[in-house]
Amino acid sequence: MHGKKEQEDYIRKGPWKAEEDEVLLNHVKKYGPRDWSSIRSKGLLHRTGKSCRLRWVNKLRPNLKNGCKFSLEEEKVVIELQAQFGNRWAKIASYLSGRTDNDVKNFWSSRQKRLARILHTSATTPKSKKNKTKVPTFLDVPTLEAPKLSSSSEGEPSSKPQSYPLEYIENSEVIKMVSLPDLMKSQIELPTSYTSHVEQELTPFESYKSTEQCQQISFPQIPELPNHLAFPMESQDLLPRIDEPCFIEDFCPLDASEFEIGSQHPIGFPFFESPASYRIGTGDAIGNTKSCDSFFDDFPVDMFDHMDPPASPSNH
DNA sequence: AAGCGCATCAACCGCGGTATA
DNA sequence: CTATACCGCGGTTGATGCGCT
Numbered sequence A: 001m002h003g004k005k006e007q008e009d010y011i012r013k014g015p016w017k018a019e020e021d022e023v024l025l026n027h028v029k030k031y032g033p034r035d036w037s038s039i040r041s042k043g044l045l046h047r048t049g050k051s052c053r054l055r056w057v058n059k060l061r062p063n064l065k066n067g068c069k070f071s072l073e074e075e076k077v078v079i080e081l082q083a084q085f086g087n088r089w090a091k092i093a094s095y096l097s098g099r100t101d102n103d104v105k106n107f108w109s110s111r112q113k114r115l116a117r118i119l120h121t122s123a124t125t126p127k128s129k130k131n132k133t134k135v136p137t138f139l140d141v142p143t144l145e146a147p148k149l150s151s152s153s154e155g156e157p158s159s160k161p162q163s164y165p166l167e168y169i170e171n172s173e174v175i176k177m178v179s180l181p182d183l184m185k186s187q188i189e190l191p192t193s194y195t196s197h198v199e200q201e202l203t204p205f206e207s208y209k210s211t212e213q214c215q216q217i218s219f220p221q222i223p224e225l226p227n228h229l230a231f232p233m234e235s236q237d238l239l240p241r242i243d244e245p246c247f248i249e250d251f252c253p254l255d256a257s258e259f260e261i262g263s264q265h266p267i268g269f270p271f272f273e274s275p276a277s278y279r280i281g282t283g284d285a286i287g288n289t290k291s292c293d294s295f296f297d298d299f300p301v302d303m304f305d306h307m308d309p310p311a312s313p314s315n316h
Numbered sequence B: 001a002a003g004c005g006c007a008t009c010a011a012c013c014g015c016g017g018t019a020t021a
Numbered sequence C: 001c002t003a004t005a006c007c008g009c010g011g012t013t014g015a016t017g018c019g020c021t
Helices: A002-009 A018-031 A036-041 A049-060 A072-085 A089-093 A101-124 A180-187 A245-251 A292-297 A301-306
Strands: A166-170 A173-177
Touching: A018 A036, A018 A049, A036 A049, A049 A101, A072 A089, A072 A101, A089 A101
Parallel strands: none
Antiparallel strands: A166 A173
C-alpha cells in the first residue's frame, strides 16, 4: 500500500527514454497537446505535466528543426527581434519556423558568451600572435563587459542604443562599423520574401513548408526598425564588417566553404543551407544525418489530426 | 592518449498569468 | 471573490561532445 503510494508519487526527472516519448506521443495522438498533468494522474508516466509539455514542445512536436544550426537568415531575424522584443524567446521563436523558445534562447546565450569571450580576449590580449580567429580591438565600445541577459518589456530594447559609426583597429587600420540597417540597405540583397512587404505589425511565422521546410526558409515581414531600436549594443557588437573573413569565422556558425563570393547574393552568404547539412538529433538518432523529409516520415500520419491547419500564404 | 576548456543542448526551477472550482 | 491547479515563459544548470594542447 505504502509502496504503491510512493510509486505513484514518484516523479521521474532527467533525460527521456524512448518508451516515455512513445507514451507521450500516444497521449498527444489521442487527446492533442493538452491535459499534460493528466498524463501523470492517469499513471501513464511518472513525469510532471510541465515536463511532458516541455518534452513535446522542444523535441517531439512535428516540424521541429532539431539539430539544424541557425542559418544566417535566422540569426538575422533573431537579432532584429531580440532588439525589438527583448528576451521574449517564445515570441521570437514564433517568427521562426521549426524553432522553439529554448532553441532561440540557447542560440542567443551561446552567441552572447562567444561575444563576451571575444570582447574579453580583445581587452586583455591586445595582440595575440597565434590567433586563429582575428579578434578586432574595439576602441569605441563603451562597455566591454558581457552583455547581460535581462528581461525587458515589449518595445524596450534590453540595451541602450549605440551611435554609429563605431571604429576598431585591425592590422593597424582603423575600421569603421556601420549599423546593420545601413549595411543591409547598402550591401545586402535580401530574399524577396524578406523585403517585399512592409507591414505595421509583425506576424508570427505560421507557414509550414513541409518538404521544402529545411531547404528554404521563408521569413515574416519585418519592418525596418528605427536605428535606436533596431540594434542595441549587444547586437551591434556583432556587426563588424560582415564582408571580412574574420567576421564569418567569428560569428557565423557555418562552414566557411559554403561562402561563395559573387554568387546570387552580393556578399556571398548562403541564405539557404543545403538539406544535407541538417542533422536531426533526437535520442538515439543524434549524430545521424537525415533530410528533413525523412524526419517527417517518422511521424504517423494521423499525428497531425489535432493540429490546426497551417496558414500558408501561398494557399488563398 | 589524456586532460582541459568551450560550445551546445536538454531539462529543471521559479514565477507570473489564466482558468476553474 | 478567493483559492487552487495548471500552463507557459524565461533563467539557469548539468551532461555531453568536440577540439585543442
